[in-house]
Amino acid sequence: MDAGRFDERGMTMSGIAGTPEPPYYAVIFTSERTPGDLGYGDMADEMVKLAAQQPGFLGVESAREGTGITVSYWETLEAIRQWKQNERHLMAQKEGQSVWYSRYKTRICLVERDYGFEA
Template sequence: MSSIANTPQPPYYAVIFTSLRTEGDNGYTEMADRMAVLASEQPGFLGIESAREAVGITVSYWSDLESIKNWKANLEHLKAQKLGREQWYSSFKTRISRVERDYGIY
């Protein structure tokens, strides 16, 4: 996940997940990689970008709110969410935004 997502023309949606990790990996890296693959297989998925440093930030892009709702309810993703709350994150926040405009050099 070291590239910039190639998103379509707006509008589309961004799910911004910001987190502070607990100590140790405890299976986190493997699960995070699996969630990126699983998300990419979901209808409405457009791309993902992630940076994992002192503050972890993952932004996934989606075509519509229904696709985001379905991803949140995915059984494997629900398991990862539970593990995140129980052992991987000391704090986290999820924000959902509608992208109205984007630009840049790719």
Template structure:
């Protein structure tokens, strides 16, 4: 089911991961599912949103920069990062931002 992440009142942090995929799957789908499950178990995780067309965009939300750093260093996540560089991505960019305002409509 597609949902908008239910984040708390700001401030909090967003990690914005944009990517261009290679042509081969090579286990990408399974690893993406595992990373979603694993991220949700990490202390400080607040939610995630993802969309993939020609350009993939995944935004994960965190309560602190320390939580983001712990996630970056998590063992299984480090392996996914390695495989991303060697197998799955032609290019990617990671941006970390502090969310100051959050408003919307619906849900």
């Protein structure tokens, strides 16, 4: 499991998640931010640390370049449902709609196959 690495500033760096053999689940969260930080960075770091402690969490990958894409990986749909209902996460979701995001889309996916390359 590669549950989110942290750099020297304590910021999350996800790299490529070390997930097990499929099948497993992925949640693709694609978003566009409102201007300014307004506590967003701290919340994002907290959510990665909190997700990593959830039962069934397998890893997370994240990048922002205008559009932000965060993909979290999970053992089961039930694990995803539990994370969605986590109390701190519910607060972040509410704040996300009122402050941080102008637009987002969440996609719940079954990972059927994967393959990789390493030089």
